[in-house]
Amino acid sequence: MLLDEMMAGQNVQEVRDTTDLILKLRGLGKTLVLVEHVMEGIMPIADRMIVLDYGVKIAEGRPPMSFKTIRSSGLFWNQIC
DSSP states (O other), X not given: OEEESTTTTOOHHHHHHHHHHHHHHHHTTOOXXXXXXXXXXXXXXXXXXXXXXXXXXXEEESTTHHHHHHHHTTOOHHHHO
């Protein structure tokens, strides 16, 4: 299942509710691909992340490894989120 920016424009509680829904779907054995900018919602539930900067992959791995990789590339979350 592809979920494209489900958390866009949501408040903190809505992000938590969406995260809970995603975890329920995953618990049912569903494979999910998420396109998202709300890292607070994705980091606790992602098994694997690919981070793009203008379409170029700059990081890939399991959270929080992606944070470390991005920092070493000279980018910071506040520049890309």
